[in-house]
Structures are given as structure tokens and as C-alpha cells.
Amino acid sequence: MLETIDLGGIPADVVRKRIKHVHLSVYPPAGRVRISAPEHMALDTIRVFAISKLPWIKGQQRKVQAQERESPRDYIDRESHYLWGKRYLLTVVERDAAPSIDRQHNRIVLSVRPGTTTERREELLDAWYREQVKTAVPPLLKKWEALMNVKASKVFVQRMKTKWGSCNPTSRAIRLNTDLAKKPPECLEYIVVHELAHLIEPSHNARFVSVMNLFMPKWQHYRDELNNLPVRHEDWDY
Numbered sequence: 001m002l003e004t005i006d007l008g009g010i011p012a013d014v015v016r017k018r019i020k021h022v023h024l025s026v027y028p029p030a031g032r033v034r035i036s037a038p039e040h041m042a043l044d045t046i047r048v049f050a051i052s053k054l055p056w057i058k059g060q061q062r063k064v065q066a067q068e069r070e071s072p073r074d075y076i077d078r079e080s081h082y083l084w085g086k087r088y089l090l091t092v093v094e095r096d097a098a099p100s101i102d103r104q105h106n107r108i109v110l111s112v113r114p115g116t117t118t119e120r121r122e123e124l125l126d127a128w129y130r131e132q133v134k135t136a137v138p139p140l141l142k143k144w145e146a147l148m149n150v151k152a153s154k155v156f157v158q159r160m161k162t163k164w165g166s167c168n169p170t171s172r173a174i175r176l177n178t179d180l181a182k183k184p185p186e187c188l189e190y191i192v193v194h195e196l197a198h199l200i201e202p203s204h205n206a207r208f209v210s211v212m213n214l215f216m217p218k219w220q221h222y223r224d225e226l227n228n229l230p231v232r233h234e235d236w237d238y
Contacts, residue, residue, distance in 0.1 A: 005047050007033070007054060010061075014046060022049050024057065025162055031061030063227075075121035081108055083132065085184030092121070101128040126159065132181040133157045133188065140192045148215055150199040164226065165191040167198035183229055190222035 003014040012033035023036040037046045050057070073079060079090045083103065091104075093111045101124060102109045112121060134157050145151055153172040160166070160177040164187075167174050174195045180188045193216050201208040212219045 003043065005035075005043065005050070007047070007050050007057070010054075010057065012050060014043070022046060024050065024053055026057060026060035026064060027162060031064050033057055033061075073122065075110070075118050075125065081125070082182040083108065083129075084181065085187075099124050101125065126178060129181040130157050130178045133176055133178060136181075136185070136188060137176065137192065140189055141196075144189075144193055144196055144215070148193075148196055148200065148211075150196050152196065152199065165195045167195040167202075169198055169202040172199060183226060186222050187226040187229075190216065190219055190226065193219065194223075 003016075005012050005014055010033060012035050014035045014037055016039045017036050019036060019038055022038070022041070025034045025036070026032070027034060033050075035046060035050055073081075075090065075092070077090065077092050081088050081090050088103070088106055088108045091107045091109045093109060094114045094116070095111055096113060097111065099113065099116070100111045102111075108125075110121060110124065112124070137155055137157070141152065141155065151172065152167075152174045154174070156173065156175045157178055158175060159179070160175065164177045164180060165175060174192075176188075176191060176195075180191060194212065197208060197211045197215070200211050216222070
């Protein structure tokens with residue numbers, strides 16, 4: 001059951017889950033707050049915790065509300081799409097054969113069967129972007145795992161609405177956002193290093209910053225570059 005609490009004028013949805021700790025999320029585009037909480041935690045305890053995080057919540061809201069968003073995509077001819085930071089024009093070819101995607105000079109050629117829906121075209125391009133990231137990651141992992149003396153157990157690539165990546169220090173698994181394939185290559189490399197750094201220091205504390213400064217001195221530049229780029233248009237369904 002979804003509950004709602006008031007955090008000094010900011011409404012927040014509370015979702016009960018079989019978890020041990022409280023997790024806060026702020027969702028674009030409006031900055032909606034969602035709190036994932038243990039099933040049996042008292043609502044007052046959840047509220048006190050969330051209120052203690054109000055400065056962080058307000059900062060995240062300002063950030064997501066200010067970030068430029070891509071216009072909705074229709075997946076039609078001559079529509080702009082991006083790969084590794086470069087702009088390509090989409091060419092849609094209808095033919096009675098298995099779907100395929102090919103990059104040709106300044107075009108991304110999407111071949112589909114006649115009558116293929118917009119939703120299916122989007123799925124095909126998403127899968128293609130996922131494969132681009134999966135192909136680019138192994139050499140980055142080989143390089144940075146050796147330099148940082150760490151080892152990720154698994155790497156997953158998937159659509160992520162609120163993060164570019166995540167790391168579970170316990171399982172040593174890393175997750176990367178499919179949309180990183182649309183951004184300049186150094187942005188993917190920065191996120192890989194960022195998540196590997198969490199295998200050394202799980203939190204974003206001073207030690208984490210020191211680790212990033214040691215291995216990637218320009219990491220803040222790459223972070224700002226990534227966060228200033230437009231993000232995917234989403235129809236947000238809570």
C-alpha cells in the first residue's frame with residue numbers, strides 16, 4: 001500500500017518493502033519524492049529520517065528540475081539520435097525481414113517490418129544501445145580494475161530512471177545505464193571508475209573523493225559534463 005507523508009510542505013510517497021534500511025529517491029521531472037522503507041518501520045520514524053535529509057532532498061529537486069530533457073521521440077525518418085555524443089539522423093527502412101540496426105556515416109539505419117509500432121521501434125533501439133555499452137565496458141573494466149586493484153563480480157546494463165550507475169559493494173555487482181551509449185565516451189569511463197571506487201569506499205565521503213582524485217583527477221569535470229547533457233524524456237509512472 002502506498003502511503004504519503006508531508007515533509008515540511010514536500011509530499012513524499014512511502015513504499016513498504018522487504019528491506020532493512022530506508023532509501024530516498026527524487027524523480028524527474030518535477031522532483032517527486034519516494035521513500036522505500038522496511039515493512040514494519042513506524043511511519044513517524046520514517047518521517048523523522050526523511051526530515052533529517054531535507055537539505056539533500058531539496059538539492060536533488062533543484063537539480064532534476066533544472067536538467068534539460070530530450071523531446072519525446074517518434075522513431076521516424078530524419079529524427080535526431082545520439083551515439084557516443086555524436087548526432088545521427090535516423091533512417092527507417094520497412095522490409096519483410098528480421099529487424100536490424102546499422103550505423104552508416106551520419107545515419108542510424110533502423111530496418112523493421114511494415115507496420116512496426118513506435119513502441120517496438122523504441123525497444124529495438126534501446127536493445128541496440130544496451131549492446132553498445134556492453135561492448136564498450138570490458139576494455140574499460142580491464143584497464144581500471146588493474147589500476148585500482150578491485151574486481152567487479154558482474155556488470156549489468158539496463159535502463160535506469162534516476163541514476164547513471166550503481167554499485168552493490170556486498171555482491172560487488174555494478175549496474176550501468178543504457179543511455180550512457182548516447183553520451184561522450186569519457187562519461188561512460190567516468191561512471192565505470194565511479195562505481196569501481198565504491199568497491200573501495202561504499203559511501204560518498206571524503207575518502208571516496210580522495211579515491212576519485214587519485215585515479216581520475218578530472219572526474220568532477222566529467223561528472224558536470226554528464227549532468228549538463230539532456231536526459232531521456234520519460235512518461236513517469238509511479
